[in-house]
Each structure stands twice: as structure tokens, then as C-alpha cells.
Amino acid sequence: MNKIVTVVAPVNIAVIKYWGKRDEELILPINDSVSATLDTSVMCAKTSVTARPEFTEDEIWLNGKKESFFNKRLQNCLREIKLRASDEKSVDENFLSWKVHVCSENNFPTAAGLASSAAGYACLVSALAKLYKLKSDVSSIARLGSGSACRSVYGGFVRWHAGEKPDGSDSVASQVADSSHWPDMHALILVVGEAKKKTSSTKGMNISWQTSELLKYRAQHIVPQRTEEICKAIKEKNFAKFAEITMKDSNQFHAVCLDSYPPFVYLTSVSHMIIDLIHSYNDICGEMKVAYTFDAGPNACLYLLEKDVPAVVSVIKHIFPSSSHAFIKGLESETVTIDAALISKLAIEPQAKDLIKYVIHTKVGEGPTEVVDGSHLLNQDGLPNNLVCL
Ligand code: PMV
Secondary structure, three states, X not given: OOOOEEEEEOOEEEEEOOOOEEXXXXXXXXXXXXXXXXXXXXXXXXXXXXXXXXXXXXXXXXXXXXXXXXXHHHHHHHHHHHHHHHHXXXXXXXXXXXEEEEEEEEOOOOOOOOXXXXXXXXXXXXXXXXXXXXXXXXXXXXXXXXXXXXXXHOOOEEEEOOXXXXXXXXXXXXXXXXXXXXOOEEEEEEEOOOOOOOOOHHHHHHHHHHHOHHHHHXXXXXHHHHHHHHHHXXXXXXXXXXXXXXXXXXXXXXXXXXXXXXXXXXXXXXXHHHHHHHHHHHHXXXXXXXXXXXXXXXXXXXXXXXXXXXHHHHHHHHHOOOOOOOOEEEOOOOOOOOOHHHHHHOOOOOOOOOOOOEEEEEEEOOOOEEOOOOOOOEOOOOOEOOOOOO
């Protein structure tokens, strides 16, 4: 049996942030979080897996480079998948003893705060789950790779329940609404920098958990109510409420980073200009048009409705001019002539060129899907092809 399974999996960007673990090994969070899953036709991880009797060791290739399989998180994911398969008796015992080959690629910058590990682990776990024919929810296995990865196992809007049990069995993701519920919810990712982040999310969460009182207050007194409110806003498609909570939660997460000791900072002066621009634009429009959110990096994710994309893209291009012809990537977006009166009222003046490297236009999309066109990243011998994702 030489079966190769290939899956593409999405990125997700949180609107209620996960920050802080109650269990480091099992990756159990101190609070619930909520995210939107983004369209895999624009940004995705792609992973091929196969298991063979002739393989002598588990091997993995990431973005064209062989990496060590002796990575605790990777090992935990593979072990859990095999345990589950054994419990479910989904494949025969022989198959479980064979070693695996994994080849994975992202079509966007890794470790720049662009949720690459979320897509990567969701993809790996979903591909292995298909190879081992698992029937049950695999979000708790993806969680062992990277916490936020458990939310990329579903499409649409997703909630990760922190859970209470010490073994983590209730720390799983579930769908708040599927991708067809609010199809005009779009996102613009403003790429400010692609450099690897200085403080990894693991390190940052540890420092915050040990030193930030704001983090504990947030988890106990703020996030529970916000989570309920944003899930309601999503169900009712109430953009104004969704946007307000999203921005407040991003700001509070970055306040926690500053409240940590020693503090660490992910936002740059350009990130702050984007924040000022969005508030000013919403004020001038007299209604909530756009929401920003920032993960552990300087890049902004703007959530907005499809009808507002042309005007917002035009404002961004005006304030952050670019020398690139391919400034807007991903989904098509028209530009419109913006009202001079609006421009004159904005709190931010046009800046020097290329402060924003490029913008990715995308929308809410579906969860991991199996690739059935045969475009595997592994060849028939189970070794990497030089295929590039998308
Ligand atoms: O799953 P990790 O370890 O990459 O942590 C993700 C943390 C944030 O992106 C900042 C927040 C979130 O909920 O995705």
C-alpha cells in the first residue's frame, strides 16, 4: 500500500487572542479564543504524508529543507494520532508500526506573526488523520503542535474552548459559524515586516504568565464576556460590535506584552500608524468600517466587509505608497477615487514609500481539505518532489 495523502490547510487570525498556557506540555490555554479561518486559495499550508514498511525512520521536509523529526511537538502529534488510530481500530497494527515521511510547504512567510505554525500543524494533523482513517475530532491533536493550530482544523469562525480538565480532553475547537454564514467578511493582511519574530509566542507567553497581572485579570474578568459577545456578533452578523471587540482585544493583548517583565513589543511605529489610520477612517465615515488585529508581529490583519474593500485599499495605497506593481496580492480588488475631503480629514499624512511591503486580500474560508488532483509533495518513493505550493 503506497498511499500518499495530501491536504491543504488554512491560516486563522484570532479576534479574541490566546495568550498564556496553564499547561506547557499539553498546550492548554488560560482562556477561550475565537478566530476566523482564511481562504486556502490565497494562503495555505500544503502537506503530503505516507507510511511505508521500508522506511527506516520518520522524516520531515519543511519548505524544501530536511528538518529533524526529534521535535517534541511533532512527536506528540504523531504519537497521539497513532494512539487514536489504535483506539478506533481504524487501521491494522502493522500499518501503525511503519515509519512516516512528511513534506510540507507554506505559501507565505513563516514565523513572521502570520500564523504559519497554525496552518502547518493543522495541515500535518489533518493529513495524518486521513492516512490513519480517524473519525473523531482532531483539534485537540493539532493543539499539541501549536495552540492556535486547533482553530485551523475548522472553517468559518471558530472558538477554542480553554477547558478545565487537567488532561486537556475538553480543550477543543468548535465552529461558531461556517464559511457560508458571513461570506462578505474579507481580510486585508498588511505585511509590514517578514523578519522572524524576536520573542517567540512560547517564550512571550511564559514571561507574561509568570509576570503579568494584567494577563490574569484579562483571562478571568474580560475574555469570558468578550467571547460570548463576539460569538453573538458573529451569529447576528453585527459588524460594528465584531470590529469593536476585535480591536479592543488586540490592544489588550499587546498591553499584556508591555505589562510583562521584561516587556516585549511586537508592534512597530508603522503598526501604530495603521491603528491611528483605522480609527480615523472609521470616525470620518461615521460608522465602523474596518477592524485591525495584530498577532505576535508587526503585520496588521484588517477585517472588513467586501463592499468596503475598494475604498479601504485606496486609502491604504494613498497613505502608504508602494513602488511595487504587485502591491495587492490574493483576491482581486478594485480601487476607487477617494474623496479629497475624506483624505484631508485623516489623522495620518501620506508616508514615505514601501513602509507596507505588500497587502494580501483574502476572505473567510473553509477548513482543511484533501487535494485530489494528485499534486503531491512526495513522489511514489515517498521522497520530496520539487513541487511548490500553489
Ligand atoms: O499558537 P501559537 O503558539 O503560535 O500562539 C498564537 C498566539 C497569537 O497568535 C498571538 C494569538 C492567537 O490566538 O492566535
